[in-house]
Amino acid sequence: MLIGELSRRTGVSERLLRYYERAELIHSERRANGYRDYPDEAVETVRRIRALLAAGLPTRVIRRLLPCTADGATLRPCPGVLDHLRAQLHTLDHRAADLARARALLRRTITATENAAPLE
Template sequence: MQIGDLAQRTGVSTRLLRYYQEQDLIHPNRLANGYRDFDELSVKRVLQIRALLEAGLSTSAIRRLLPCFTGEGETLRAMSDPEMAANLAQELSTIEERVATLTEQAEAIRRYLEQAKSTSGSDHAST
């Protein structure tokens, strides 16, 4: 199938499919006329990529981990693999660190907002 057909079947834009190809996540064949030719497995692969992106994984992490997943959409499951488990643990740790940082930043902004609400008009600096 051509890239437009894959886009229609997966709900992913052709631009994004080209990006997935650049990131070495999908691998179409090239026809003599230069068109990309995707097989049926490409549909499954794109749906797996979308699910893993929604989980917060980067395309580089997905490239390493994708061979260790089976199913698609709601049925996407990780296969038992110690190396993949270690990679997923590292990804989870990275995400948890980002969440902690964002929580700290949100708390700081919340404090500034409360201060701004309670500050009277006379406290503003002159220009």
């Protein structure tokens, strides 16, 4: 299928599909006229990529995990899969803690500002 059809079937822009190809997440053959020709399974592959991106995984990790995907949210136990997932969870936990601290500081600042005497 041509890139426009893949885009229509997945809801992913042609530009992003080209990026996925450069990142070696999807693959196409070139027709005689130079157009990209994607296999039918590219639709499901793009859906898996989107699910893994939504889980916060970077494309460099997704490239390693894609061969292990069974469906959009399930991974087969390929070597290194759990290590990558645990590392990403650890990263997200740290980000969440940082955001919680920033949120608490912002709440304290708002409360202090609300309770402060107005400038005259």
